[in-house]
Amino acid sequence: MPPRRSTGRTASRQQSTLSFGTNTRVTKPSATVPGKQIKDIEPIATNILKEATRDTSLPEQAPVAPPSGSSKPHVAEIAVREQTKKELEQPLTEEDRQALKVTDAALRKYWNEEEQRRTAPRVHQNGLDVNEKILRHFDLSSQYGPCIGISRIKRWRRAYALDLNPPIEVLAVLLKEGTGGTGQVKERAYVDELLS
Known part of the structure; x- marks a missing residue:
């Protein structure tokens, strides 16, 4: 049963309602006259401006972040280099032998097939x-x-061990570059480099 509505004597004890129609304003009493405040502030402001214009030499600011080409590698870079070194020091497996037999023409063919699967070309990778x-x-x-915090070759071998069928062309690129191929070994994922 709903509660009864009280009438009569108990109605006067209830909390009063707010009125938004009237123009009543609650203000704090001010300690000084508003005109006098402005007159007191003017000399202080002019003194501050005079001092600021006198001292024109600014202290040199130190750079916030080290330049991107710093000689000291990032901690993640060191860890990935060690992972790659360990992976490349292991004896060649059957997959490694197959990957070393992959030619550059086969790599281009593989990439062209990957591009054909896409609906739009990769414009951001032109260079x-x-x-x-x-x-x-x-x-x-x-x-x-995941590709963060792990070397590319270790990621490929982990995927192969888990029967995820990673492309042999990726291992071919990694091994050819790692064994003195065309350039520096690209050990880390590009996304990992961007994030760290």
């Missing part, structure tokens, strides 16, 4: 060579596991 495009595609393929 990259085929090897880098293959590696970045592998980095962003989530079915092979």
Whole structure:
């Protein structure tokens, strides 16, 4: 049963309601006259401006972040280099032998097939060579596991051990560059480099 509405004597004890129609204003009493405040502030403001214009020499600011080409590598870079070194020091497996037999023409054919699967071309990768495009595609393929904090070759071998069927072309690019190929070993995922 709903509660009864009280009438009569108890109605006067209830809390009063707010009125938004009237123009009542609650203000604090001021300690000084408003005109006098402005007169007191003017000399202080002029003194501050005079002092600021006298001292025109600013202290030199130190750079916030080290330049991108610093000689000291990032901690994540060191860890990934160690992972890559350990992976490359292991004896060659059957997959490694197959990957070393992959030719540059086969790599270009593989990449062209990957491009054909897309609905639009990769405009942002125009300046990259085929090897880098293959590696970045592998980095962003989530079915092979996370690419942050792990070397590319270790990620490929982990995916192979888990029967995820990573492309042999990726291993071919990594091994050819790691064994004194065309350039520096690209150990880390590009996304990992951007994030750290």
